[in-house]
Amino acid sequence: MPVDLNKIMQTIRRDAGLAETSGQEPLIKIEALDLERPPQEPLIESAGETYGRPISVCFAGVGTCGVNVLMSLKAQNVKNELVEFVGINSDGGSIKELEKNGFKNNIALSMDSHYLGAGGDLAVAKEMGEKYYDQFVKLFRNNNVDLALIVTGMGGGTGTGVAPLVAKAAKEAQSGKPNKLTIGVATMPEGIEADRRDMAMQGMEEFKKYVDALIVIDQINILDVLDEQNASIDDVNDLIDSRFQIVLQSIMDTVTKYTKRNIDFADVCSTLKASGDSIITTVEASATNVDDIKRELSKALNDKLLIDHSKKIASRLMIYQFYEQGYSERTHYEVVSEIQKLFNWTKVGDYYRCILEEPGTVKFLKIGSGSGGEYKGKTKVIVMAGGFVDKPSADKPTMAIPAVAMPTMTMPKVITPEPLPIKATVATKVLPVTEPPPPTPPQSSSIEELLKKGFSL
DSSP, rough: OOHHHHHHHHHHHHHHTTTOHHHHHHHSSOOOTTTTTTOOSOOSTTTTTTTTTOOOOOEEEEEHHHHHHHHHHHHTTTTTTEEEEEEEEEEEEHHHHHHHTTTOSSSOOOSSSSOOOOTTTTTHHHHHHHHHHHHHHHHHHHHTTTTEEEEEESSHHHHHHHHHHHHHHHHHHTTTTTSSSEEEEEEEOGGGGGGGHHHHHHHHHHHHHOOOOOEEGGGGGHHHHHHHOOOOOHHHHHHHHHHHHHHHHHHHHHHHHHTTTOOOOOEEEHHHHHHOOEEEEEEEEEESSSSHHHHHHHHHTTTTTOOOEEEEEEEEEEEEEEETTTOOHHHHHHHHHHHHHHHHHHTTTTTEEEOOOOTOOEEEEEEEEEEEGGGGGEEEEEEEEEEEEOOOOOOOOOOOOOOOOOOOOOOOOOOOOOOOOOTTTTTOOOOOOOHHHHHHTTOOOOOHHHHHHHHHH
């Protein structure tokens, strides 16, 4: 039965001896429900939504390698409206290929009007990057980008010279704003391209200056990975593309899925902001055997294409596990503990803690989890790690402060003299006789001098 709140308020006023408010505006206005109005979408649908607008993600592929990865990812993320894919290259052929595949917001680079590439010349590439720098800033600023994901290959011309400037532009557009992130993902040349690795390292160091987190995919170990996976040469590109795909999908799954133990974009920022070398990956395994999960975690986190963190401690760690209804809490504990162990955390009692020798290092841990019907019989674990610091060496000598034995100084015994007898016939005042005071050792006296003057040890 509907309740008229205005009548109730009038009754309260009348019982209190107050005048009624007839003819005035109602004390409480109640808007009638429009049952014909179609249901509206909630303002915040998931962790990928900020207040009033969705999170803005820009995936920028720089150079030929970046553009190729971008097209591969676009094919797998057509329905992901949160991601804006942008190609940036000096090769006119790749720009045309992008346009054929539906990419509209590309930035073609050239010092003239021919778009023939940089020719592997780092100086030419840097000059082109400087020329288009304002356009890069405009790209990130006009779209109010929350997450800039910049992918490239190091060791050539355009990617090596331009990608650092694209990252710099993203940081400039995000400057002074909370919960903004710029992540770089870059490949290093494989062994047969060893002559390009010096230039690649130069570009990587410059790239690292302007990104919050850097994920390096080093192809120097590609033969080992090929031997393990029995992959053909044609599969190599798919293998590298899969690493880029995992990074993007891990981030998007984290910020677009809502769970009771939720992880949001601000948590991702706390994990990766100014974190330097980082790891972002996802592991899927059967939920029935915890040993299978641990094996897959070890394989993914010790991937030979990623950084070697065997002698480092991850000071910042985010773990997000998804599973089916009824998943064991004990198994969840084992999964989290295994990840902490793999990142060289210290076991204290039954649990692991991040114990560092370096003071002032920022530490952060976030653990989230959630269930869903799509995880029947399996589990998925997203891991983000950064802020790596060197692990103390097991044979590192510890400096012990030697104990210093202070000499014990015994003062000489003071002898009290017998009082002199006083004759009754002599009316003379006798002054008491006292022993002279013991010698005071000078401040700079040596042990030998003290002994000569009557002191004992």
